[in-house]
Amino acid sequence: MVYTLNDTPVPQEPAKPSNVWKEKVPIVIDMGSHETRIGMADQSKPAHVFTSRTAKYRDRKNNKNITAAGNDVLLDPIAKQNSKSPYDGLFLVNWDSVEQLLDYSFHLLGVKSKGRVKNPIIINEQFAVPKMPRRTLCELLFEAYGVPAVGFGVDALFAYHKNSKPSQAGVIVHGGAEATFIVPILPGGEPDLTNAKRINWGGRHAAEFMQSLLALKYPLFPTRVKVSEAEMLIKEHCYVSQDYQNELEHYLDLDGLEGRERIVQAPIVTLGNEKTEQELEAIAERRKESGRRLQERTAKIRAEKLAQQQRDLEILENLRETEDENEIRKNGFESLKSLDCVIKKLQIAVARAQGEEVDEEEEEPPVLPLVDVPDEQLDPETLKEKRRQKLIKASYDARQKAKQEKREAAAAAAEAIAKDDEWRTNNFDEWVAAKRHELKILQQAARDREKLRQELSDRKSLASQMRMKSIAELAGEGGARKRRKKNDDGEDDGFGANDDDWQVYIRKEDGEDSDAEQEQERISELQRVLLEHDPDFTTADLFGEKIDWRHSIVHKFLYGAHELDPENHEQAYQLNLNIERIRVPEVLFQPDIAGVDQAGVTEIVTAMLVSRYPKDVGENMAKNVIVSGGLANYRGFAERLHSELQRNLPSGTELNVRKAENPDVDAWCGMASWAKEPVLISKSEYQKHGAEYFKKHNCSNV
Amino acid sequence: MDPAFKTGWKLPKKTRNAKSVLQEEQKRVGSLPPDTPTYFSVEGPPSLLPAKHYCDITGLPAPYKTAGGLRFHNKQVYEIVMSLGPGVDQEYLKLRNANLVLK
Secondary structure, X not given: OEEEOOOOOOOOOOOOOOOOOOOOOOEEEEEOOOEEEEEEOOOOOOOEEEEOOEEEEXXXXXXXXXXXXXXXXXXXXXXXHOOEOOEEOOEEOOHHHXXXXXXXXXXXXXXXXXXXXXXXXXXXXXXXXXXXXXXXXXXXXXXXXXXXXXXXXXXXXXXXXXXXXXXXXXXXXXXXXXXXXXXXXXXXXXXXXXXXXXXOOOHHHHHHHHHHHHHHHOOOOOOOOOHHHXXXXXXXHOEOOOOHHHHHHOOOOOOOHHHHOEEEEOOOOOOOOOOOHHHHHXXXXXXXXXXXXXXXXXXXXXXXXXXXXXXXXXXXXXXXXXXXXXXXHXXXXXXXXXXXXXXXXXXXXHHHHOOOOOOOOOOOOOOOOOOOOOHHHOOHHHHHHHHXXXXXXXXXXXXXXXXXXXXXXXXXXXXXXXXXXXXXXXXXXXXXXXXXXXXXXXXXXXXXXXXXXXXXXXXXXXXXXXXXXXXXXXXXXXXXXXXXXXXXXXXXXXXXXXXXXXXXXOOHHHHOOHHHHHHHHHHHHHHHHHHHHOOOOOHHHHHOOOOXXXXXXXXXXXXXXXXXXXXXXXXXXXXXXXXXXXXXXXXXOOHHHHOOOOOOHHHHHHHHHHHHOOHHHHHHHHOOEEEEEHHHHOEOHHHHHHHHHHHHOOOOOOOOEEEOOOXXXXXXXXXXXXXXXXXXXXXXXXXXXXXXXXXXXXOOOO | OOOOOOOOOOOOOOOOOHHHHHHHHHHHHHOOOOOOOOOOOOEOOOOOOOOOOEOOOOXXXXXXXXXXXOXXXXXXXXXXXXXXXXXXXXXXXXXXXXXXOOO
């Protein structure tokens, strides 16, 4: 099955206000770094959930300022590109964006009061948040919106209380987009913030990790996988392995790999797809037309030339027929013979142009009477002529010799082929064996050469060191000679007798020298004849001993349980997820995988339950371990945490690890139910004590 | 234009980044009693368990390591490692924050 590569779903139209606003009912806002959830406290679930992003940019074309917030940002590609998050990492810092999101939230809820928001606000804050962001948020709510009261709380704790009995002890493991928090809750329901821990790894890190993994896995992938797409890949295909080490070792086993891998098809983008088919046809037609014109022109030129040659030939032949030496001389020819020569050449040219096969006739030996006459008998004039004739003779001889050699070589080759054929027909088995043997030896030699080349490129390899040693010995010539004299009494040490000795002088760059090229040619020649005559030799053997993809772990990692078809366009746009499916979620258990120098979830929870508290408190907490937030959506997370904790805790400890009921909205629901008996900071308190005034409660920071 | 439910009060320009927030917090934390939970104190501790090694290319268990620090699963993966272009090994190391950073 092939899955498609999905991006964050884009809404069809701008979100419509739900107008659920009521007077005096608290407004509950859970502004996470990934999603914001808003609603009225009397609702059972958030009225609106949207991405925590805002955009503000100037449309130069229409000269308009454009602002968008929440999911509306996704509607406009330019807005999406320019969008910002109110958060930088874990902190609210981008206050323009916060304000924009709050405006948008109150607009969606349909706040009707004039001049200020008359409802109390319940809003989340990050766990162990620094003072500055809270102070600014407080200021913003009281001053810009004029709210009567504000309640702050940590979303992880709200999610915990939503999922457990009142004042029950336990541990909450809450994974957001920017970090994962582990908070122990004491009997009575109060969080023990001193012993709480944060792992700096969240959904965003996981998505970026996945993106980098894929970019490195397929460096030539035609499109770039976006972070938002990587996020969807994690959501759809990743799961937490119950026994990572064991599952990992056998993940790429061919047996069952098809069930484990996920093939994800990215949209195929064809280059130049702006041109329609008709346009493409027109272009092809134009190209054909111009080719045709060019052909016509050359044909015309050729015909003209032929006609000219034919005319010339006719004239010359007429001249020849007169056999009048004087007339011939008048036309610039030395003799009848030279005229014949020219006519012959023309005849050949014409015949060729008319497409006839012409045997190149044996060149007649030039008549060179002066060559053999001794110099003494000649005057300066004829001496000069003799020199010229000598040159002609030399070049004629050379031509003849070359022709002779060519004939001999052709004959020899034909003979070799005949011999080879005879050998093959008479003794096929022997022939095949011999050819295969030769091929094997040549391929081995090629491999050896390649290996040597690689080793020489590594300065520390044995081959490099041996080479340096020989060079050093050669350089210290004096010493070497002395030693040689002493040892061998001046006798040769035999260096050079073996052909391989000369490899010392072959520089690294010369690895692909002419020898190698010749051998390569011979290899292809052998492969060709074997392919033609040996029924057992198939195209698969062409690659020598290249390993079958079934045995190649790299192939299975990159392309899964299928042979790669380089012609298949769709395959070029496919991602094969296999080990990544468990590798990405595993980071929470082994942060070291992604270079996070922190203990994993299990280690931290174990330490909390075993050594931080009196035995009975720890045992109480073990009964109520809750997993919430985005990470709870990983399949198998709670189960894995359960089985690992069980192994680490003293035997007989009652353990209960469970996933929050609705990991995504439980924090908001917890806030809404807390709003029934809230701990609020009123406007008068704010005015009296300032923005840093704070009230502690069961779900708050300190 | 502001929505009707706003007072018209403007927040002084306050866009910061996480770094400056943390710097400010660092100053504040110095004056607090030592066991007050803060952003810094809740940071998860380093692991005390021996780290398992995984192949940087495939993610499989990796008993070997190249001179450059890349971990690899077997000979076949080593061939890939050897054929990597310049700088790609650092990209792989970056996945686990082990790349060489020149300052």
